[in-house]
Amino acid sequence: MAQDAVIGIIGGQGWMGRSLGMALLGSGEWRAERLLISSRTGQGEAFRDWPEVRCLNDNQALVDRADVVVLSVRPQDLDAIEVDAHGKLVISLLAMTSLEAIAERMGSRRVVRAMPNAAAELRRAYFPWYAASEVDDDDRWLVQTLLASCGTAREVPEERDLDYLTALSGAGPAYPALLAQALLTHARQAGIDDEIAREAVLETLVGGALLLEREGVDPGEMVERLIAYEGTTAKGLRSMIDGGLEQVVHRGLNEAYRAARGG
Template identity: 75%
Template sequence: MHQDTVVGIIGGQGWMGRSLGLSWLEQGLLPPERLVSSSRSGGDAYRDWPDVRCVEDNRELAERADVIVLSVRPQDLAGVELDAGGKLVISLLAMASCQAVASRVGSHRVVRAMPNAAAEIRRGYFPWYASPQVSDGDRRLVQALLESCGTARALPSERDLDYLTALSGAGPAYPALLAQSLLEHARQAGIADEIAREAVLETLVGGSLLLAREGVDPREMVERLIAYDGTTAEGLRAMIDAGLGQAIHRGLEAAHKRARETR
C-alpha cells in the first residue's frame, strides 16, 4: 500500500466495516490518520484510535479518501450519496452488481467482495471480483486489505461471486442450523443442556479444523468413515438416506437464486 493512501469506510461502525478497520489498525496495515469512517448512527468502534477521522457525511469521506469501502446493507445503496470521482471502490454489498455500484457512486473502478461474519475473529473468507477498469496495483491493494481478516480470493467472473454469496457469504448460518438439530436431538435424549452444547460445538469446530488440516476431500472422509462400519457409519447412512444432501442443495439453490437478483 502506498504510504499516503487514505481509506474510507462507509458504514465503518457496522460489524463488517468495524472488523476491517480495526484489523488494519491492529496489524499496522494502515495508520489511524489514514483511516476515515462514516456512519449515520455514530458509534465508538475507534475510541482507542483517536486519530481515526469519523464523519457523518459520505461526501466528506469521498473527498478525503483515495479508496472507498462500501459496507452498508444492499437496500441502503440507493440512499448513498457520493461522487467517487473515478476512485477505487470496494463494495461489500450482496445483490448489487459492479454496474449497479458504479452507476450509483460515479466510478467504474469497482471491486465486489463478499465477506462473512467470521471476519470478526480474523477467520473470514472474502471472495472478490474486480471490474475490468481495476488496475493490477488496485488488485494487490484489495487483496492486502481483505486478507487482513482471513482469506481473500480473486475470482474470474462476477457470476462466481453471486454463487459464493450464497455459499461462503452465509457465514455461521449453515453450521448453526446443523448445530441446532444436533443440540435438539441431544436434549431429547436427556443430555444436560451444558454438556449437549459443549459436545455439539466441540464436535463441529474440531471436525472442521481437522478437515482443514488434513486437506482431504470431504467425500473421501465420509467414505472412509462409512467403511469403518461402526456407529458413525450408521448415522451417516441414515442421514444420507433421509435426503440430507438434497436438502442442502435445495437451500443453496434458493440462496443462489436470491443472490442473482442484483440491482
C-alpha cells in the same frame, strides 16, 4: 504502497465496516490516521482504542479525502448514498448488488465487489472478490492486501462466481449453526444435560472443521473413510445420506444463489 492509501469506509460503525477497520488496524497494515469512517450514528465507541481514526457524518466528505472507498451498508440503503467517487477505487461489500449498479451510484468504473462473512471479526473470513475491467493490477494488489487482513481473500474470474459464493461462504456461521441446532435439539430430546449437550455439539463441529483443515483431505473422502469403519458413525451417516441430506442442502443453496443474483 498500500499502507499509504487513505481508506474510507462508508458504514464504518456497522458490523462489517467495523470488522474490516479493526482488522486493518490490528494487523499493522494501516496506520489509524489513514482510516476514515462515516456512520449514520456519528462518532461512537467502535474505534475507541484508536482515537486517531476520524469519523465523519458526511459521506461525500469521506469520499473526497479517501483514496479507496469501501461501501459497507445494507443493500436496501444504497439508494440513500449520494456521492461522486470521481473515478476512485470503490470496494462494495453489498450482496445482491451488481458492479453496474455500484458504478452508477458511486460515479466510478473502478469497482470491486467483495463478499465477507461473520468470521471477519476473528480474521478468519473467506473473502472472495471480483473486479471490473477498469481495475488495474496495482488496484488488485491493494484490494487483496486490504481484504486479506480479515482472513483469506481470493479473486474470482466471473461476477456470477461472486454471486454464488455470496450464497455459500457469505452465509458465515448460518449453515453450521443450523446443523448445530439440529444436533443440539436431538441431544436434549435424548435427555442430555443442556450444558453438556451444547459443549459436545460445539466441540464436535469446531474440532471437526479444524481436523479437516489440518488434514487437507477431501470431505467426501473423509465420509467414505468413516463409513468404511462400520461403526456407530457409519450407521448415522448412511441414514442421513439415504434421507436426502445432500439434496436438501443443494435446494437451500440454490435458493440463496437465486436471491444473491437478485432473482
